[in-house]
Amino acid sequence: MNRPQLTLPTILLLTTPPILWAGNAVVGRLMRDAVPPMTLNLIRWVLALAVLVPLGRAALRPGSGVLKNWRRYSMLGLLSVGLYNSLQYLALQSSTPINVTLVASGMPVWMLVVGKLFYKAPVKRRQVAGAVLSIAGVLVVMCRGDLAQLAALRLVIGDLYMILATIAWSFYSWMLMERRDAPELRADWAAFLLAQVGYGVLWSAALAGGEWALQDLRITWSWGVAAALLYVALGPAILAMRCWGAGVQRAGPSIGAFFINLTPLFTALLSSAFLGEAPHLYHILAFAMIVGGIAASAR
Structure with missing residues (x-):
């Protein structure tokens, strides 16, 4: 088996998803008044589904296992398409793209916790040290850089949704x-x-239906909204997944994990350009702590 190497094409493959995911956070923030969050997620994935059907015809063939293993694929769809993406757009209603992506950068911590508690995966001391450092970085984001507020921490509801x-x-x-x-x-x-x-x-449709049943909502259509919907369907939903899969196959998941944490950096740059939300010093500190924690855990 060849040792994974970071060539220029591989670097480009692994850098593309964080850029697209950062754009997804910014677009979600920009459209918060135009499209309700659950509805936004539903439209996004309906468009992605229309593109995937001709590309993934093997899933529609008899014997593919999609119907036989419906519980597995239904749960995978719920956790990713249904919950993760819906909660992210819901988080962007009250939190900023920078904060949302920084909180999401603490994901390796939850990976360790879920793996240990539910999959009996061993956890090494270096991983624990890295997890503690990453948690500290997330706390810096949540207290907005004022550590004195930790005693009476008031979380923005969007931060909780992102957790x-x-x-x-x-x-x-x-x-x-x-x-x-x-x-x-x-x-x-x-x-x-x-x-x-x-x-x-299907899960997204159920969530969107509940959203419309509980609130008096409307969609403000425009050419900008249509373009944004096409972007989140084709870019972060399909192209990013394809580039990520190809990049990880070349470099391995351990190296690829470092590229995920480029997302907050790209989000800060895009937010500054399109939303006028310049990053603060505590964002830089939190980003450094999260990346440092993941680097310590992955070594």
Whole structure:
């Protein structure tokens, strides 16, 4: 087996998803008054589903296991498409894109917790040290850089939504490690994603239906909103997943994990350019602590 190497094409593959995911956070913030969050998530994945159907036809063939293993793919769709993305857009209603992506950067911490408690995965001391440092970075974000406020911490509701989203994604990631898929389905990225998105759209539709039933909502349509919907469907939903899968296959998941944490940096740059939300010193400190914690854990 060849040792993973970071070539220029691999670096480009692994850098593309964080840029697209950062753009997703900024777009979600920009559209908070135009499209309700659950509805935004539903429209996004319906568009993505329409693109994936011709690409992932293997998932629609008899014997693919998509119907036989409906519980597995339904849960994968719920945790990723249904919960993670909906909660992220809901978080952006009250929190900033920078804060949302920084809180999401604490995801490796939840990966360790979920793996230990539910999958009996061993945790090493270096991983614990890295987790503690990452948690400290998340706390810096939540207290807005004023450590004196930790005693009476008042969280923005969006930060709490994002924590729930990262927990959902942690369970989703561990479920992906369960090799219970048909080999041809696992080998075809579009078919494997289609199997999850198909069920995820159903969950998203249920959440969006509840959103409209509980509130008097409306969508403010414009060409800008239409363009934004196409972006979040084609970029962060499909292109980012494809680049990420190809990059991780080349470099390995341990190296790829460092690139995920470029998302807050790109989000800060995009927020400064489009939203006028310049990053503060505590954002830089929190980013350094989170990346340092993950680096210590991955060594």
